[in-house]
Amino acid sequence: EIVMTQSPATLSVSPGERATLSCRASNSVNSNLAWYQQKPGQAPRLLIYDASTRATGIPARFSGSGSGTEFTLTINSLQSEDSAVYYCLQYNNWPPLTFGGGTKVEIK
Amino acid sequence: QVHLEVSGGGVVQPGKSLRLSCVGSGFSLSDYGFHWVRQAPGKGLEWVAITSFDGTNEYYADSVEGRFTISRDNSKNTLFLHMNSLSADDTAVYYCATESSHQWAIPDYWGPGTLVTVSS
Numbered sequence: 001e002i003v004m005t006q007s008p009a010t011l012s013v014s015p016g017e018r019a020t021l022s023c024r025a026s027n028s029v030n031s032n033l034a035w036y037q038q039k040p041g042q043a044p045r046l047l048i049y050d051a052s053t054r055a056t057g058i059p060a061r062f063s064g065s066g067s068g069t070e071f072t073l074t075i076n077s078l079q080s081e082d083s084a085v086y087y088c089l090q091y092n093n094w095p096p097l098t099f100g101g102g103t104k105v106e107i108k
Numbered sequence: 109q110v111h112l113e114v115s116g117g118g119v120v121q122p123g124k125s126l127r128l129s130c131v132g133s134g135f136s137l138s139d140y141g142f143h144w145v146r147q148a149p150g151k152g153l154e155w156v157a158i159t160s161f162d163g164t165n166e167y168y169a170d171s172v173e174g175r176f177t178i179s180r181d182n183s184k185n186t187l188f189l190h191m192n193s194l195s196a197d198d199t200a201v202y203y204c205a206t207e208s209s210h211q212w213a214i215p216d217y218w219g220p221g222t223l224v225t226v227s228s
Contacts, residue, residue, distance in 0.1 A: 034214055036153075043203055043218035044145075044153065049210060087153055091213035095167040097143075097155040 002026055002090050006100035014108040019075040021103045023088035028068045032092035035064055035073045038102075039084045047086075048073065075105070083107045109134045112219025114204050119225045122195055128222060130187040130204035138162075138182040141207035143215040144189050146200035154200070157189070160212065171197070194226045 003026040013019045023033065035048040046055040048064035051071060061076040075082055088100040116128040130142065144156040157168045159178045166178055172191075179188045187204060201223050205215035 032213075038153075043220055044215075045218070046208070046214070046216050049208065049214050055216070089153075089215075091211065094213060095158070096169045097158075097213060099153040099155065102152045
């Protein structure tokens with residue numbers, strides 16, 4: 001089973017600044033990685049797949065990068081509505097599909 | 109517009125069974141594969157199961173293998189998750205999600221979840 005580790009657990013960022021979230025895989029997942037956003041009380045929403053492709057309707061301020069075992073989600077010009085928990089998911093070696101533990105982004 | 113509605117959650121005693129329903133609207137459920145994903149209270153996401161659009165391929169997490177099964181009623185545009193031998197570890201909000209048009213392994217659109225509480 002591929003173990004996904006996200007860091008930091010919590011990130012506090014001022015509006016308009018950049019947030020950088022990390023996700024590490026225990027073994028290479030190539031570019032088979034997705035990112036999700038989950039706001040309190042809501043279902044997750046797909047942001048990024050194939051490590052760097054934005055899903056339909058996702059603003060350009062969200063970008064993903066990386067391959068192999070190291071991945072990054074960058075949120076540029078952070079807005080108050082971006083306050084949420086972000087999860088990475090690997091779909092290279094499955095079953096099982098495995099999620100990271102999440103990074104909570106707080107707005108200062 | 110794609111919409112999913114999950115129902116069937118509630119409080120159930122350990123060892124008992126429960127069936128969750130995921131009703132689709134705005135699309136034909138038979139054209140899509142689906143995932144079930146759960147989230148224990150205050151915890152992260154855990155993938156539970158996947159079924160292909162035609163039901164010929166199904167995979168389950170080890171934690172539910174042999175206890176949970178997926179079925180469909182395409183005439184009612186409904187997907188089911190049958191859960192048996194429930195334990196406290198199964199307490200969670202359960203979500204259904206469509207497969208991605210890009211790759212079926214990617215959960216794409218998620219409906220609001222339903223809370224299952226296993227407690228005596």
